[in-house]
Amino acid sequence: MIKKVTLSITGMTCAACAARIEKVVGKMEGVDRISVNLATEKASVEYDPVITDLAAISDKIEKAGYGAKTFEKNNLVDEDKLKKEKESRTLWRKFTISTIFAIPLLYIAMGPMIWWLPFPIPVSLEPMQYPLNYALVQILLTIPIVIAGYQFYTVGFKAILNRSPNMDSLIAMGTTAALLYSGYSVYQISKGDFMAVDSLYFETAGVIITLILLGKSLEALSKGRTSEAIKKLMGLAPKTAILIRDGIEVEVAIDEVEIGNIILVKPGQKIPVDGVVVEGSTSIDESMLTGESIPIAKTAGDSVYAASINKNGLIQFKATKVGGETALAQIIKLVEEAQGSKAPIAKMADIVSGYFVPIVFVIALLASLAWFVSGESLVFSLTIFIAILVIACPCALGLATPTAIMVGTGKGAEYGILIKSGEALETSHKIDTVVLDKTGTITEGKPKVTDIITMEGINSSRLLQIAASGEKGSEHPLADAIVKAAEADQLEMLKTEGFEAIPGHGIRVEIDGMSVLLGNRKLMEDQGVELNSMEHHSDRLAGEGKTPMYIAMNRQMAGIIAVADVVKGSSLKAIEKMKAMGLEVAMITGDNRRTAEAIAKQVGIGLVLAEVLPQDKSSEVKRLQTEGKKVAMVGDGINDAPALAQADVGIAIGSGTDVAMESAEIVLMRSDLMDVPAAIQLSKSTIRNIKQNLFWAFAYNVIGIPIAAGLLHLFGGPLLNPIFAAAAMSLSSVSVLTNALRLKKFKPFQ
Amino acid sequence: MKKILLMLVLSLVLILSLAACGGTDVVGETSADSFGKLLEAMPEQIEADENGQGWVLNAPDGSASFFWGKNYSGEGSYDVFIETDIQPFLEAGLKGEMLPPGIVSEDKIIVGIDLGDDKLWKDKETDPLDSYRQILESNRDAIQYHGELDHYGINIGSGNVFEWAKDMGTNDKDMVFVLDPEIFIEAGVDPGKVDGWVFGKVKVDGEDGKPVEVEKFLKPFDIL
Structure with a gap:
């Protein structure tokens, strides 16, 4: 009999880590299937307990360089929330520490090179007067930064030892090379080679670590933001339930409720779990599930859902779904799975990074050896080796995607557009057809x-x-x-x-x-x-x-x-804007064709899919997809959820149901349809920005590596000093960040 | 936050300790070694000052000399100075009366600075290198490293410097007298016509520590 468990994984930094775990565990005898979710940091494993056990699987994961422990479902949200908050706080603290030390480090190291900048540092730190002081102070300032970024070294080098280098490996190698070379330069200074002050790259290592920590912090913040809505929803769930046992009311913790228990709910209280009413009648506000603000009458035989609010009557109901099986828990599961996906463009960066490290290392090794064999000195060869590693440091590559996504999603949030995943962000810019639900989306939804x-x-x-x-x-x-x-x-x-x-x-x-x-x-x-x-x-x-x-x-x-049901004020304008963007706009509704066409005519929609049953909406979306169209479905109701899930991009209107919001990849917090073209516009801008970032990140490497390898020197040109390599590398990061920040100027259609 | 503050304070203490610590002054230490080698390389050019106030290092052609004092409380001119013949400057158009007072002394030009009023620090007899070390100890900021030429130098004020090579074996300018041309040009000197002096641009560290390119009169000598 196959057993399924969920494990919490720690220590993953990129797609390569998830792939590595899937590879090593997948090879184990008795393991039927493993799926590792990078965003939620969980692994779902199916295995035969007769052949292997959980301890062996955990051990295998730990040997691969990661942490693994059984995931407790009961505390799903709180633990996850606490863990993510702690992780985010830790990253920000580390970033703060490294920034505090990186700023003076950068100032001391780069200040003398910036002619227009006043240089009010003590004479005892002037590089040409007291070069050793100058170097030692940089070491002192670098140490706390390296401590703050120690996980890059522990994870990065472990990954190299496991022959699965990841982003951390690149950072660890690049900064270690810079630190070792700088250490050598300090030794040179102490021996009287004062010009070696120009070969100190402590600030390079320090700034790289600081910027990567910033990227990681932004990523954690971004992840946290996408799941805030669901956390808020979970906060609505009651912590206790009143059970009827032998005719007596007993209040118990929500975890103790079992299927078949009879639960009493008084007016004003929340329904604790899913169930069926067995006694009494009332009206229940299910707006948190359906978006419908009018309470729904419930009598014996009707279903009730966890976290909905009992308005006026006293009822008793039998629990049918508890814990992770309630509709609410299912929603959380859906969101978690959605967050597991990375933007394909980011996946590409991860894949490239996987090959990037060994290739760069080999290039650096071969180039330095070639120069040494050709008669150059060891120092010259070492300079080549370090320059290549420093200029090829993947800082910009690592920042390219998360910074743009962070700024893009942040900007979206500012305008009430919540984009839940990188994949949705990327897919949105390819959309050519928008299917709009009628009630509540084009219309107000309230007669x-x-x-x-x-x-x-x-x-x-x-x-x-x-x-x-x-x-x-x-x-x-x-x-x-x-x-x-x-x-x-x-x-x-x-x-x-x-x-x-x-x-x-x-x-x-x-x-x-x-x-x-x-x-x-x-x-x-x-x-x-x-x-x-x-x-x-x-x-x-x-x-x-x-x-x-x-x-x-x-x-x-x-x-x-x-x-x-009147058309919303902005619907006509929004649809005109979508058409102007070259998008085909269709309306889908369960209403009769006469009513549907009357509404469609008002807003200028030509393609009307009327009299479509809720369960058939997704089929209609699928039909459009088989015609080769990239479809965005915009809806608000629980009945739209399947179609939202089927569409290439599901967009939920904020006034709608939470189920719709959880099924959709993009949530519009306002009920304004103008946010649909704005979301697509934002997606286009963000993806364009990511592509520009990746271009710059790669361009620096493609141009910089041959120069660092001494290509120009070979033809009588200059040799790339590692300090220029570091400057170019830093510039690539700065340019990527600056470019990502340009997204802040984004303004949606009005 | 406490950890951050602790690390910050600890680092600051270490930085300040380092700044105050002479043990890390490799420029100072090695400059003394190089100066010693320069003195060893031309013993016949070194003489005690006639007033017993210091030492004189003469250029091989006798056209200039560098003086460094051993007793800053003594009477006389500067504690550290360069002395050179005035004739080549006069031939290049110098009007002596237009120079600031104290620079022209008979047929010589003298530029220099006072280092203080201290008497001899050491009771024992000093030698030329000992006196240099005294300068290093009391006026460390006057000693500088000139990266472009791989030279050490004693700053004798107003842009005038006496420089010597860190490594005479590899440097073709083992000893250089450096004069700031500004006052001479203002006094009528055509800088390109001063015999025995090279007028050119050199890169030096400015007052703010940043490299600047300036014009100087240079009198270099290759000793080894």
Whole structure:
């Protein structure tokens, strides 16, 4: 029997680490499958307990240079949150320490070379007067930085020993080379070669470590931000539940609730786990799951979900799903899996880095040996070796993607656009078709009164007042729209008597001694009310996608109030913008074609996918994908979740359900459809920025390595001094960072 | 945060200790060694000052000399100075009266500085190298390393320097008298016409520690 476990992995720094663990564990006898998630730092392992065991798997992972321990699901969020927060805090602290020492280090080291900069350092530190002091002070300033970045050395060198070099290996090798060469230069100074002060690269090592720590800190911050929404959602889940045991109420911790337990929930309390109502009736606010703000009536046999709020009744329900099986826990799992994916462009950088280290090392070794054999001195050869390693240091390569993603996602967050993964960010810029859900996405999603048509002898306000007074006791969404319209007009509610709901037709009620009927045509016909000219208006309104409701007083037609889900103010403009960007825009809805086309016409959408059942929405998206289109699905409801997941990029509107938000890769915190083209625009800008960053990072290496190897010197040109190699390398990092920061100027469409 | 502060304080203490520690002054130490080698290489050019106040190192052609004192409290001119013939400057247009006072002394030009008022520090008899070490001990900032020429030098004020090679075996300018040309040019000297002196640009460390290129009169000698 195959057993499945989840392990928490520590010490991973890039895709190469995850691949290494998958490789070594995957080869073990008895291991059926392993999947390592870099972002969540977890490994899912399926193994045969008869052949191997968890200890052996953990041991194998630890031998590969990483930490592994069993992941406790019960404390899933809190532990994960604490761990990530601790990691983020530690990285920031390390970055702060290294920055405190790197700034004076850089100032002392580079200050004399910057002619316009005042140089107020003590005479006793002037490089040509007291070169050894100058060097020793740099060593002192470098030591804390190296301590702050010690994990690059422990992880990096361990990875080299395991023949799986990663990003840390490159950093460790590059900075170690700079430190060793600088150490040699200090020795030279102590022996009287004062010009060796020009060969000190402590600041190179220090600044590299500081910048990489900055990159790692930004990455941790970025990761934390993407999962803030889900953490907030988890915070809503209650910590305790009231069980009914032998007729007695017993409050227990949420972890102790088991399937089959009968749970009591009082008005105002949250539902602790998923289950089915067995006694009582109430209305429950499931807005955290569905986005629907109107409480839903629940009676015996209805399902209830963890973290939803019991509004007014006392109910008892039987637990059907607990712990990690609740809808809420499933959402978390989905998000975690989504975070595991890296932008393909970043994967490429990781893959290149995997080959980069050994190739650079071989080039450095061969070039220095070649020069030595050709008769050059050992120092000359060493200079070549170090210059190549220093200029090829992958600092910029490591920063290229996370800094742009950090700035890009940060900028998005500023405008209410949450991009959950690098993959979504990259895919978004390739989108050519946008499918928009109708209700709640293009429209407000909440019916509103749009038209009031009255017969002679009654005005609009009076008709609305009578209708609202009658509907006050109804829970129907259309009734709610009428009541809200009256409230907005500050109309006084009239006293009613004898309220009677006529299912499927409307209501009958007594107001001020009048018999009032409010409902559809069928109700009027059944009650013998003459429709008169209202029939014509009714047909017209229906043709516009609105729902007309007749009002009769004492069996005399009084007028019509039409209710419709109105188009959002920005929908037309947003769709025009998307079209201007060359995107094909389609609308998908379960509504009838007449209503759907009426809405589509208002917003200028040509492609209408109407009368699509919720479960078929994803099929429609898939159909478009088979036509070769890159599809973005924009939706807000729980019924949109499958389509959001199927689409190349799922975009959830913020006012919608949390399930939709968790299914989508991009979440728009506002309900403004203009954020859709803005998100795509941001994606394009960010990916362009990443490509520019990678270009600069690679260009420095491609141009710098041959020069560092002495190519120009071979033809009588200059030899690249490692200090220029370091400057070029630092410049590449600075240029990458500066370029990434340009994204801060991003402004979305208005 | 406590750790950061602790590390910061510790580093600052170490930095200040180092700054105050003479043991790391490799320029000072090796400059004395090189100066000693220069003196060893031309013993016949060294003589005690006639007033017993210091030592004189004469250029091989006798056209200039470098004086360094051994008793800063004594009477006389500067504690450290360069003395050279005035004739080549006069021939190049120098109007002696236009030079600042104290520079012209009979047929000589003298530029130098005072290092203090201290009497002899040592009771025993001093030698020329001992006197140099006294300068190093009391006026370390006056000693400098000139990276471009691989020279040490004693700054004798107003841009005038006496320099010697760190390694005479490899340097073709083992000893150089350096004069700042500004006052001479202002006094009518055509800098290109001063016989026995090279007028050229050299790279030196400016007051702020950054390299600057300046014009100088140079009188170099290759001893070895």
